[in-house]
Amino acid sequence: MTAPPGRRERKKAATRQKIADTALRLFLERGYDAVGIRDVAAEADVAVTTLFSHFPSKEALVFEQDRDFEQRLTRAVTGRAPDEPLVPALRREVLALVRHCTADSAAPIWHMIDSSAALREYEESMRLRHAESLAAAIDADAGLPQTTTACRTLARFAIDAYALAREAADPEAAVDEIFGMIEAAWETAPR
Amino acid sequence: MTAPPGRRERKKAATRQKIADTALRLFLERGYDAVGIRDVAAEADVAVTTLFSHFPSKEALVFEQDRDFEQRLTRAVTGRAPDEPLVPALRREVLALVRHCTADSAAPIWHMIDSSAALREYEESMRLRHAESLAAAIDADAGLPQTTTACRTLARFAIDAYALAREAADPEAAVDEIFGMIEAAWETAPR
């Protein structure tokens, strides 16, 4: 599938990694708002323009680790066992994602995100984009006769569940509670 | 209630109005991204700092007209007839809001918003803030035994309904469809 990549691509990946690592370290050390793009670039020993050729924005540096979020959600739909119903599969994946980001090791990062308005907003629009892909995956699922609107609704509800559970006092219980509601909603969806 | 406001407040309101009108006109004429804050300020004959003392950001200029959105939603909950159930009241209000913003007269503005990533993102975070107030209003409603999590979930679902319906081919049908799902979700919510 993937032939041993050449020196070129290895160097590129290394540069990207160095930028992301440096950025996250500086952000955690001094605080997101107190670190400028120019600081990150200097510390990573790259030009500012290079940084922006790897990452579309300052905020994107923070969510490097989170890159597979979108794919995990869509694959939870497209790659589930042939007879597994949709919503429980989604619920399992959302639960796993919530567990992952409420783990103790992730606490400093999420504390940083919650402290910065820019990061919170960025995350939300990111999740919305994810909801769009998820909606497409659900809509494309053969054997689901539901409306396109219903599919988009389900996708957004699932993203909501993730966002709300992350902030809840007991995240795992919140996933259960919200997905109970989603289950009922989906069963009512017209087809 | 409101005594005849003094000259001072009238002038302030006039300035604010002039800025908002000028901004919207320029945005529609030349496109949101093609008009800078300095352009708006110059055309409205105010200093840039004055503009930002009236509006917190460039995006906020566009949503001047939309200012009562939040209040309309919360009042649909807090001010409904004593015996009217919650979700239908919400549905009525969301339907009215969707009708309002899909009216022909509003088309150019919404086309502009949809064309600009900055405006789309701003709108979404704005709606999320609205969802928080709505959740608080629902939570505070006496006689509703539901969980706080369930209230926050309902609030977000209602906001989702608005956003999804706005984009749907048949917005009013979409409101019906989504609120059917929400109704089922809410009935399932633990109390």
Added chain:
DNA sequence: ACCGTAACACTAACCGTTAGGGTTTCGGAA
């Protein structure tokens, strides 16, 4: 051995936004 190009660097700006500091003008108290 050579060429095309991908990755990177440097400079200089653009744009939204804010701080600092000054001037006018109103509203209410003396």
Added chain:
DNA sequence: TTCCGAAACCCTAACGGTTAGTGTTACGGT
């Protein structure tokens, strides 16, 4: 009526994220 405090406004200068323009290097395929 007079005067004072403060609100509204202005100007200048900057900050920080982001991008365009233009080279330079070094890798990969011919």
